Amino acid sequence: MAHTPETRDKVRRLYVFDRISLEVAAMQCGVSMSTASRWKRESAEAGDDWDKVRAAALLAGDGIESIARAALVGFMTQYQATMDTLTVSDQIPAEKKVAMLASLADSFNKTVAASRKVLPETSQLATAMEVVQKLAGFIRERYPKHSQAFVEVLEPFGEELAKSYG
Known part of the structure; x- marks a missing residue:
């Protein structure tokens, strides 16, 4: 194509x-x-x-801390935009949505790992996101029929994580 x-x-x-x-x-x-x-x-x-x-x-940008914060803010913005797209779209199968969520979580973990030493406050959020990523993989592998419900719950939960740790 x-x-x-x-x-x-x-x-x-x-x-x-x-x-x-x-x-x-x-x-x-x-x-x-x-x-x-x-x-x-x-x-x-x-x-x-x-x-x-x-x-x-x-x-x-100006300064390593600013760069690290900008990377995290940029990622969270894209994360939310992708979550909004996944929530609205009925054309994406639940299994693919879970795969996309796992990919987002992986990207987040990499971003956080790069900034963890510069921004120690990101450590708690990194732990929370790692747990969410592991849960997504667990559901995808063992309970694929619950993938759609997981996607529906994950968006508002992601907002709560951002409020609590972001």
Whole structure:
């Protein structure tokens, strides 16, 4: 399936400037992970290294604490936007929603791990998100019929986590 240049640009923007994982950016834009990876690789070969631009955009801020907080805020914004999309969409199967949630949780854990030493207050939120990620995997593997209910409960619970730890 051919995708428009706008779709490719959106995947790049989400990955580079909104700092979400390539997998989630691809899902949000309706392209396969292999297509997004190919676009990223082809861009790098043409001199547009998405990872270098992403790092430069992150470092353009003022101070390491500010960068770490901006990364966490950016992720939480994207997390909420993705949760809103998952909640509204009836076209995404429950199993795929759970997989997307697990991917979000993985991205969050990586973001938090990178900032934990700079921002010790993120440790509690990291623990909470790790538990949610493990629960998502547990439900996906052992109780797939409950995936839809888990997705419905997770969005408001995520808001509670953000209030408590964010």
